[in-house]
Amino acid sequence: MLRRLILSRNNTFINCRYASQSMVQTTVDEKSGIATVTMNKSPVNSLNLEFLDEIKTELNKLEKDKVKGMMLTSGLQKIFSAGLDITEFYNPNPDRLSKFWSTLQDTWLTLYKTPFPTAAIINGHSPAGGCLFAMSCDYRIMVGPKYTIGLNETKLGIVAPKWFIDTMVAVIGQRKAEISLTTGKMYTTDEALHIGLIDESVPDVNTALTQGNLFLNNFQRISPWAYKMTKDITRQSTVQWLIDNKQKDLDFVVTYLQSAEVQKSLGLYLQSLKK
């Protein structure tokens, strides 16, 4: 791991930690203690095993370094994240599929439970797993108006797992989540703001980062212990369900994803993407 100091947008020095050929770049503003984690896996930030592992490792490092907050964003032009890498579960190797799903569970738990406040800077499309990661942050700022966000699993002929669904219910409520999930709706920025899936819509990424810093700076005046306890209590039932059902969730998903019917739907969906 290499470290260097670079000059940030607001002319303060930031501590930049990066690994050669890394898919995740992190900078930490020395003054505010706020980290920016940038996902950078071309072409669409699809979440495969190695990428998830890198994100999880980075989040754990930030926790160890006691950062004061974290913004999650994308280094790609128009995509926050295309969600889970479909090639991990289309014609999969069963061992790798198990490893992939356990890593997804652990990465999500790490992100959802961070002891520091988090903001998603959604600077591009954010379907499915991309939407899950954005919803797992404490606050969402999306660059409008061109991009879309949502849990579109039914459009792929698959079902969002219970913990994806519970995460969405926690953000927009049961009724809106049910409609969103069953229809696989991808919302425009304006629509997402209207239903509360995002907290702010802004015209460009610089404004999004400024607003993200503003949100995270609110916590300078909040006790970290009070913050963490409140977040733990609020998110407890969703987190605990997965902790208690990790193996069951894994076994079910691995079997379900390898069924002929699901594989057929995924094949057709992948073909439509290539077109």
Ligand SMILES: CC/C=C\C/C=C\C/C=C\CC/C=C/CC(=O)SCCNC(=O)CCNC(=O)[C@H](O)C(C)(C)COP(=O)(O)OP(=O)(O)OC[C@H]1O[C@@H](n2cnc3c(N)ncnc32)[C@H](O)[C@@H]1OP(=O)(O)O
């Ligand atoms: C009974 C059941 C009960 C309980 C449930 C139990 C189990 C459930 C089990 C499993 C659930 C699994 C959950 C999955 C959640 C997911 O995240 S699935 C992924 C969903 N993602 C998408 O649908 C996004 C698809 N992509 C797009 O819409 C567009 O690509 C995007 C808008 C992101 C970008 O558009 P554009 O810039 O035009 O790029 P391209 O479309 O040309 O794409 C570039 C290349 O990237 C490939 N690609 C795109 N997305 C993915 C992806 N998610 N995974 C892998 N590859 C992807 C695309 O094919 C192009 O490849 P090419 O260059 O043509 O080779």
